[in-house]
Amino acid sequence: MALKPRVTFVLGTRPEVIKLAVVIMRFKESQDIETRVVLSGQHRDMANQVMNLFEIKENRNIDLMSHGQNLSHITSSVLNGLKIEFKEFPPKLVFVQGDTATAFSASLAAFYEQIPVAHVEAGLRTNNWLEPFPEEMYRRLISQIAHLHFAPTYCSALNLNSAGVLGNILVTGNTVIDAIDYISSKLPRLALKGIDWTVQKVILITVHRRENRGERLGQIASGIRKILESNNDVVLLFPLHPDPELGKRIRKLLGNHSRIIFTEPLEYNFFLAAIRDCSLILTDSGSIQEEACAFAKPVLVLRETTERNEAVKIGIATLVGTNPVTICSETTRVLKDLECFNTKVKRIPNPFGDGKSSKRIFNASRTFLEL
Ligand code: UDP
Numbered sequence: 001m002a003l004k005p006r007v008t009f010v011l012g013t014r015p016e017v018i019k020l021a022v023v024i025m026r027f028k029e030s031q032d033i034e035t036r037v038v039l040s041g042q043h044r045d046m047a048n049q050v051m052n053l054f055e056i057k058e059n060r061n062i063d064l065m066s067h068g069q070n071l072s073h074i075t076s077s078v079l080n081g082l083k084i085e086f087k088e089f090p091p092k093l094v095f096v097q098g099d100t101a102t103a104f105s106a107s108l109a110a111f112y113e114q115i116p117v118a119h120v121e122a123g124l125r126t127n128n129w130l131e132p133f134p135e136e137m138y139r140r141l142i143s144q145i146a147h148l149h150f151a152p153t154y155c156s157a158l159n160l161n162s163a164g165v166l167g168n169i170l171v172t173g174n175t176v177i178d179a180i181d182y183i184s185s186k187l188p189r190l191a192l193k194g195i196d197w198t199v200q201k202v203i204l205i206t207v208h209r210r211e212n213r214g215e216r217l218g219q220i221a222s223g224i225r226k227i228l229e230s231n232n233d234v235v236l237l238f239p240l241h242p243d244p245e246l247g248k249r250i251r252k253l254l255g256n257h258s259r260i261i262f263t264e265p266l267e268y269n270f271f272l273a274a275i276r277d278c279s280l281i282l283t284d285s286g287s288i289q290e291e292a293c294a295f296a297k298p299v300l301v302l303r304e305t306t307e308r309n310e311a312v313k314i315g316i317a318t319l320v321g322t323n324p325v326t327i328c329s330e331t332t333r334v335l336k337d338l339e340c341f342n343t344k345v346k347r348i349p350n351p352f353g354d355g356k357s358s359k360r361i362f363n364a365s366r367t368f369l370e371l
Contacts, residue, residue: 005369006034008091010082012042012064012074012102014050015287018268019121020097021054022178022358030362032371038085040078040102041065046242050268053183060085071101071134078105079112086113092369093118093148097175099132099139107145117142118365120175122149123156124286124307131305132286133210148368150361152352153310168368172360173353176290180272181355187273192237194261200235201279201335203227207250208241209284212302216322220302221253223327224282228259230332235259237274239266280334282327289317290352296345298334300327310351315344 007027011020027035037056039047041063051058062081064074078101086109094110096103097120107117119142126136143149143160147167151157152174160169195202207220227234238254240247242265254260266274272291275281281292281299289308292299293316300320301312311317320330334341 004032004034005092005371006036006089007093007095007365007369008036008038008085008089009095010038010040010078010102010106011097012040012047012078013100014043014046014265014268016097016100016102017047017050017054017056018179018287019175020095021050021056022182023095023120023175023361024056025054026358026362027365030366033366033369036060036085036089036091038062038082038106040074040081040106042069042074042100042102043242046265049265053268054179059089074101075105075108078102079109082106082109083112086110086115091115093365095120096142096146097121099124099135099142101134101138104138104142107142111145116147116368117145118148118150118361118368119143119146120150120172120361121152121156122146122169123151123158123160125156125159126305126307128305131211131303132307135286136307148364150357150364152357155310168364170360170364172364173355173357174290175353175357175361176287177294177350177353177355178358180291180294183269183272186269187276188269190266190270190273190277192261192263194258195235195237197277199233201231201233202274202277203234203236203280203282203331204274204278205236205238205282206241206285206288207283207302208243208246209303212284212322213246213249217249218253219322219324220327221250223322223324223331224254224260226324226328227331228257230328231335234335235261237261237263237278239263239271239274241265279338280331282331292316293350293352296342296348298338298341298345300330300334302327308352314348314351315341 039058064077
């Protein structure tokens with residue numbers, strides 16, 4: 001009897017797990033493919049939370065997380081860990097997602113063994129080397145290595161075409177929409193002391209990008225204080241990234257304020273519930289711009305550039321950067337105009353997909369594997 005082709009998924013951070021979960025489920029259902037899941041350990045607790053939610057179990061954990069980990073440590077640990085994994089369980093195809101240190105290092109490890117790579121969420125670009133850092137360079141380098149490029153939108157496919165990448169490009173939509181569809185029947189109510197969702201306007205805020213950790217963090221904090229001064233009916237929900245240094249700085253900059261509610265990272269279903277129920281999102285995250293589109297929520301992007309221009313084009317996202325005055329004036333403008341925003345955007349189809357991305361990725365991979 002012929003051996004089943006083996007497909008290995010390598011993932012390490014919360015967004016990678018979220019965006020590969022439904023793809024992995026599809027592969028696991030298939031009788032004629034052996035599916036392996038390898039966790040790098042780049043985010044330990046946050047990745048585990050999402051693995052549990054989607055009921056996915058890893059076959060191997062490289063468990064690289066260490067105190068004060070840096071990019072060199074992540075890269076070398078993933079390379080060394082995967083050398084062993086690929087020797088013991090050689091795959092016919094390796095899946096990576098997005099633009100993390102794990103995704104880049106896994107593609108390089110596969111390339112060293114001449115194993116083809118499938119890249120999910122391929123082709124996103126800001127065209128700025130250092131923003132976001134190191135993600136823009138990681139996704140460019142993965143595009144040079146991959147055989148299968150699963151682009152979420154036509155715009156990302158065009159970016160890949162202009163980069164002259166080798167291999168096949170397929171527009172699939174973004175798998176985050178598949179994840180939201182899967183989880184949407186399990187969205188809870190988020191009850192938090194200090195927030196009355198029925199009368200207060202809740203602003204959901206996240207900050208974690210490396211380029212926003214220096215001087216710009218102080219500017220963002222100043223913008224937040226201005227928002228609270230000029231909008232009495234607003235409360236801020238601020239789930240902190242687990243990096244303890246970052247959390248400490250944010251708390252120090254913002255101090256104690258009765259209308260700022262800090263939390264630990266929220267579990268994904270609770271975080272989606274917060275997106276659904278809030279009035280506005282302030283973030284420097286990439287994926288949250290896509291999720292805002294799925295829930296038709298306005299999002300102010302605390303960055304100078306975005307690789308999700310589709311969200312800007314349909315009027316859901318606005319690039320505001322980190323100038324405190326702009327952050328406050330744009331927030332006030334959007335909050336005043338919420339009704340108008342809702343009637344305008346509710347009719348626009350989501351540019352990031354229809355929830356069938358995983359199926360397209362699965363079918364194209366089967367063709368590649370000659371099944
Ligand atoms: N997220 C979450 N809980 C939180 C904050 C974020 O589950 O407390 C999810 C969010 O819905 C999104 C992902 O984590 O899917 C975003 O992760 P992050 O901003 O770290 O990464 P990026 O998308 O910018 O790479």
